Amino acid sequence: NAGVMQNPRHLVRRRGQEARLRCSPMKGHSHVYWYRQLPEEGLKFMVYLQKENIIDESGMPKERFSAEFPKEGPSILRIQQVVRGDSAAYFCASSPKHSETQYFGPGTRLLVL
Amino acid sequence: AQTVTQSQPEMSVQEAETVTLSCTYDTSENNYYLFWYKQPPSRQMILVIRQEAYKQQNATENRFSVNFQKAAKSFSLKISDSQLGDTAMYFCAFMKRAGGTSYGKLTFGQGTILTVHP
Numbered sequence: 001n002a003g004v005m006q007n008p009r010h011l012v013r014r015r016g017q018e019a020r021l022r023c024s025p026m027k028g029h030s031h032v033y034w035y036r037q038l039p040e041e042g043l044k045f046m047v048y049l050q051k052e053n054i055i056d057e058s059g060m061p062k063e064r065f066s067a068e069f070p071k072e073g074p075s076i077l078r079i080q081q082v083v084r085g086d087s088a089a090y091f092c093a094s095s096p097k098h099s100e101t102q103y104f105g106p107g108t109r110l111l112v113l
Numbered sequence: 114a115q116t117v118t119q120s121q122p123e124m125s126v127q128e129a130e131t132v133t134l135s136c137t138y139d140t141s142e143n144n145y146y147l148f149w150y151k152q153p154p155s156r157q158m159i160l161v162i163r164q165e166a167y168k169q170q171n172a173t174e175n176r177f178s179v180n181f182q183k184a185a186k187s188f189s190l191k192i193s194d195s196q197l198g199d200t201a202m203y204f205c206a207f208m209k210r211a212g213g214t215s216y217g218k219l220t221f222g223q224g225t226i227l228t229v230h231p
Contacts (some may be wrong), residue, residue, distance in 0.1 A: 104158035
């Protein structure tokens, strides 16, 4: 059973461009979580999604950030008009229904020039 | 809101010895989970151990064990027989038990960098 997959692993964008980060959960997992890790800090929750539903987006910045988890395909975290402060590692985690354990992907390192 | 505090930014230990990492948390919830994750230089987040708050017995996974003190809101991680591969950043995390099939978000501490010396 493949683990949580994220792509790309590294992403470089210039200020003002869009960044799209993809997350494929483990097989059989219907819950996806996105976290952001700034340099030298712990992970901070951003959003929790189930298929076609946003369950908790309390950690998402109000502007420029959006997330989706469609019925088919990976979950997408989209950052519009990126700024240098968006440079961070973005981790996706997944869990099966009825489970508290989250399994993490390898992360996407976003660098905004 | 929940907070998780790791008061030790860095720790070091000699190979084969034992080390304890501290974690305290603040919550008004009664039903929750606690976790320790490790993040080695590869940056991959790896689950080390988890504890359910309603269980009094401390969780154990091979060389890793916890000391869960619910009244004191303390959740320390003990690593026995430390190995070079244990060198990593260790994060303590809290999860409130939500209703239905939802288990909610993880709230992480700031992390403790552990270095195991040969």
